[in-house]
Amino acid sequence: MALRAADIVGSDLLTGAVAGGLERAARNLTHDFGGTLPGRQAFVEGRASAALLMLRDREVAPVLADKMGVVQFRLASAVVVVATHGTNRAESISLENLANIFARDPRALARNWNDIDPAARSELITPAVCSPAGSMVLEIFQGIALEGQPFRLDVRLRIEPDIAADLLASRSGSVTLIPRPPSSRGKVLQVADGRPGKSSTAYGPDESNVHNGDYPLQVPLVLYVRQDRLAELGAGLRWLCSDEAAALLEKQGLFPAPKAVRMRYLQRLDTR
Structure with a gap:
């Protein structure tokens, strides 16, 4: 209209x-x-x-x-922050590996953290998306990381912020997409783009990286x-x-x- x-x-x-x-x-x-x-x-x-x-x-x-x-x-x-449990040894993750975790038909399915990093301990990945009303977390992630693909059927979609906070505090294998960094519990992962023509350097979602366009999500x-x-x-x-x-x-x-x-x-x- x-x-x-x-x-x-x-x-x-x-x-x-x-x-x-x-x-x-x-x-x-x-x-x-x-x-x-x-x-x-x-x-x-x-x-x-x-x-x-x-x-x-x-x-x-x-x-x-x-x-x-x-x-x-x-x-x-509008930003998608990728957060995990504070004990997770990972410091960064690529868009490709995020797609392997969240996409219904990924290039290489990742259900365990040692599918992402062979040196990581064996820990089932618990993927979730917190996209409150007025935010664009789900849409941005699906458009950029998944390139329009549907989410894996067992991904918990549109969970409430308090549930997201509980997952980050209690599930050591959690990886949760949220609109802003967690206020207390949880650890923010840097994200590397890595798509053709894009940088493979991982950036965190801080004020400077977001404004400069370096943070990809x-x-x-x-x-x-x-x-x-x-x-x-x-x-x-x-x-x-x-x-x-x-x-x-x-x-x-x-x-x-x-x-x-x-x-x-x-x-x-x-x-x-």
């Missing part, structure tokens, strides 16, 4: 608190967070001045129909703004880069851009 004309459009992850904060900070601006696909279309066709879009793997930035230049900024990212939320509308959107753009907005994005389960990066973006806007 096509969105109505609005100043700022984009992902439905921003409905609720983020949309409310934007309304309070920039009362003269209209918004319609009806989804990334209709938001992209509205922005390309000139029915919106800015768009906040989830940019999926291998997807390109929008090009405006009227060829106007676009200023873009990686505002936040993520979908960035990118802010695109028409160059000829920067001035009139100023109040809204400043709020979207504020600490208040970052806190709301984090509460939504996203990883906001580092504060220093957000401030540099605003400084560049001020000089245009």
